[in-house]
Amino acid sequence: MESVGAVIVGIVTVQLLVLLCGQVQQSRRSSQQRQLSFDLLQQRIDAANALRVRREQTQLLWNGNRKFVVQHKVEEAESICSFYLVPHDGKELPQFRPGQYLTFRVNVPGQAKPVTRCYSLSDGPDPKYYRITVKRVPPPRDSPDAPPGLISNHFLDNVQESDILDVQAPRGHFALDPNQTRPVVLIGGGVGITPVLSMLAAIVNCKAERDVWLFYGVRNRHDHALQEQIDELNQQHDRTRIVVCYSQPLAEDTRGPDYEFAERISVSLMKRVLDSNNYDFYICGPPAMMTNVLADLKEWGVPDNRVFSEAFGPASGKAVGASKKEKPAAKEGTTAKAGPKVTFERAGVSLEWDDSFENLLDCALDKNVSIDFGCRAGSCGSCLVAIKSGKVANAAGAETEHEEGTCLACVSVPDGELVLDA
Template identity: 40%
Template sequence: MLSQQTITIIKSTVPVLEVYGAEITTTFYKSLFNAHPELLNMFNHANQQQGKQQAALANAVYAAALHIDRLEAILPVVRQIAQKHRSLGVQPEHYPIVGQHLLGAIKTVLGDAATDEIIEAWGEAYGVIANAFIGIERDLEVQAAEQSGGWSDFRAFRVERKVRESEVITSFYLMPVNGQPIADFAPGQYVSVKITIPGEPYTHIRQYSLSDAPGKPYYRISVKREEAFEERPAGKISNHLHKHIEEGSVLWLSAPAGDFILESGDTKPVVLISGGVGLTPMVSMLNTLAVTEPGRQVTFIHAAHNEQMHAMREHVEKLVSNHAQLSAYWCYAAPLGDPATYHKKGYLDLPWLKSVVPSKEASFYFCGPTPFMRAVNGMLKEWDVPDTAIHYEFFGPADVL
């Protein structure tokens, strides 16, 4: 438990963190990687270059300070981050290293304003939060290893099939090299894939949603090849997977993780909304619902740039034709072909959403690029859909909707 004095001091820094948070976290990562370059393998370098990782950490530190007197308020976020940490292989010994460089960054950016009293208070608070992460991650690691078919750390999988789904998305069907059973997972969860690129000193780890229903003898990930665009560099790992990983190649996977999952015990209709490669967890959910809940109404909405960028369309349409409770709608920003082959030209909007979704009394799940997710979230809020019915997943560092 933190003392009242520590809580008061931390609270007093909230306005400062609101202004200087991003500068502090940028300084932190630079210092951390200079001292421990081996930790670079746990981070997406493109997210670092674009400032996404720094912004996510700044938001987390700000939230911790804001709620320091009732840390239970941020436990859901702690669990979400802990899921990612467990999947990436974060260890208890990493936390003192992070704490040292985070406190150092606060001191560097704030200078004399970061008094010894403030640094000591933040050191105490960091220790409490770090211990919460360590405890949750230990429990998650035990659960992952001890479940039927589970394992700890990373496990070798062979690419059994490589399937081109669209101009930019390719699926990889992965089976364990040792031939032993694999862990079950909840639709919406992801795995971490560890890649070694010849000639590079450190491995790379990326997280990809599982794009098929559980209960199969394989895992499937569907990866978008990320090209360079404006300030965004090309995706090093996505391009490596597309260009160099073939059937027979071996990839190393962590056990499934993540808390973006279909809620159990919910009987309301389901609306699945995806943009671009955000359809991967949605298809996992759709495949599952089609078989396990035949009486539950499901509306699947996918937005793509055009027909060539639309992955798994034929698969979803076949599911819809075979299951009366399913319906699907396509929205293309810049369609190339016959208007009869899609349902909306341009971007999603609330009037159209209302026209295809039977009722707002449903559970909404969505995933895609952050601007797309902000737009969908705004529509649902405008429609007065309650927060408890809104579920979403960020690919990469958490952002703000």
């Protein structure tokens, strides 16, 4: 009897235990489910908030030029100055995506028309001001008698605190989302530090849980701008690592406090210091550095969609017609094939396109057709022209998306017969 009783107690105990386990499991499952629903809800709220902020910011953006006052002018290094700009109307300042730039229309004494140039926003988004950092551009080494860079020198020599400037709204696709968590490598060569410093500041300010490397290359202390801010940002974010390279250190430059590597920024250096190539790469710098680094990142196996770059454009004050290439000679016994007919309608100029022109802007300037221009890199939008008939293609090396019915003359070539409203 006793043993039957024990068996019954055992069976009941086992049943109770099974029931209990089932309930524990069910309660664990529903708690996991609750957590998942909560996370999903949180993600939706974050996405909706981000969309709302983007919409509000877009509404604050302005068309054309807006007046800005130079609040502070700060010398950052030899021949490099920052300008802190606040809206003259005192109204709200739309935020920008770190990496974007401002376009200026500048009246320079002696110039018949305002001149357009772009300068990257060089600090993280701040509701109080925009900041740009401008480097003085000297004449090219092979033409020492050429006039020095028009607008950079004007900014450094003539633009003073309390001056008023005409500024277009922030623009540009070379921009980083500071809230993402993918590890990132920022690369700034010379004054190309400006957009990537804005990215670094934005990541640090939003306390993103993200590994960030900043490679900053300059010749030596004379070009080494904004180091104090970079050091401060580094101290505020323990997942940031700064690598400063001097390509031509001076006797008074000290390894350690001033710079870490006495060499140019290269992918071979990155292979030595990074644990892998598993990063997003954002690059801005002089053409030679960009060409080498971009090619070597590809060879290192970094996918194209992980690499973002911005060129500050060719010398924007290129002499008119200076970029006209040698006309390719026709093969012996043949005549050169004429290109499609291009018409600048308002100027009453028609010609047969030849491939010695790099783009429609150079062609127009060569034929004395007046088209405004600024960056000559497809960025500033100054050379936007309406297409009356025909189509354009991207000029060699350009990756611009054209709005229907218009083209940016500095990065376009005709794709068949073309009539432009210019």
